[in-house]
Amino acid sequence: MAPINRPEKARTSTFLPAGHDHIQCQRQALRAAEQQCQLDKVRLTPLRREVLELIWQNHRPVKAYDLLDRLKVNHPGAVPTTVYRALDFLLEHDLVHRLQSLNAFIGCGTPGDPHRGQFLICRQCGTVAELQNTDLHQQITEQAAGLGFQVDNETIEIFGACADCQRT
Amino acid sequence: MAPINRPEKARTSTFLPAGHDHIQCQRQALRAAEQQCQLDKVRLTPLRREVLELIWQNHRPVKAYDLLDRLKVNHPGAVPTTVYRALDFLLEHDLVHRLQSLNAFIGCGTPGDPHRGQFLICRQCGTVAELQNTDLHQQITEQAAGLGFQVDNETIEIFGACADCQRT
């Protein structure tokens, strides 16, 4: 009997990719960002790239002023505007998302596919997973349309406990 | 042939209740709040009541410091803590909601029924409608559960153009 060999790709986003090579993950995110910027003909300058790299150091939301502190290490003289300008760029080009409930930012796993994210946020460990539930989006759009409302942007941020943290 | 007489009550929440008696609407909201507080055995003090009344002056989100300015009229000596403490109380008892994307607050139309709101927010006129789409809630909870995530709170804020503002 042939062993069942589930292809990795068949899994849709899990909350925390188990046993996940984050160095690789971060590297890939930066590569994807570079490619996307080339396509869009916009400039991922060293400063912007460095901010994006800092954001991708983990899967937890980062606050602007934390980012600023970390940016200062390689970049003394950085001030709030420095960070906010980079963030504005990254947001505008869908390389990061803003988590409104946290005043924080997180890397986007699927740039190039314009979307406002849907997020699961673990209260305990702070890990965030981004969903892409088109049914959900659809349902919202339809209900809104039923009320004569035309949607142009949605913020969906779900708090709770991730699988790991529930065991605690 | 008898005229069709659609009962008003059959309509579920519209975006902006057409030709709506807001004085009455505000009064009713305050009465509901009083009742709810009695039930919960908590105190809707004059200060808290006044803040709630200010919040209910319209169906648009209010910012804390605007609230503060307006509160000062009848209540000189009010300071940020004054407002934030009242807001904390009102939030805790589900008499108002916080709109995370706006750092603003809005009265809750259905206190006593614990829920995190789903909001439609018109970018142009600023009017907000609160939805109670249980299917939506259900769908989110289920998808999260599928990822081992246990939901305890959701923020859903949808921006766009309301029916009135689309005509412009």
Place this chain on the structure above:
DNA sequence: AAGTATAACGTTATAATGTTACGTTTTTCT
């Protein structure tokens, strides 16, 4: 009714988050 505990509020200071305005440098385009 007096005494005690708790909740609400006053007061001051400060922290955290985000923006404006303006000038200089770098990059792009002709």
Place this chain on the structure above:
DNA sequence: AGAAAAACGTAACATTATAACGTTATACTT
């Protein structure tokens, strides 16, 4: 090379929110 636009530096400031501590009002017990 020269002009235009984008990116960045710099300083000041605006907005949003909380901490800490003391006082007053309310509720609860005896």
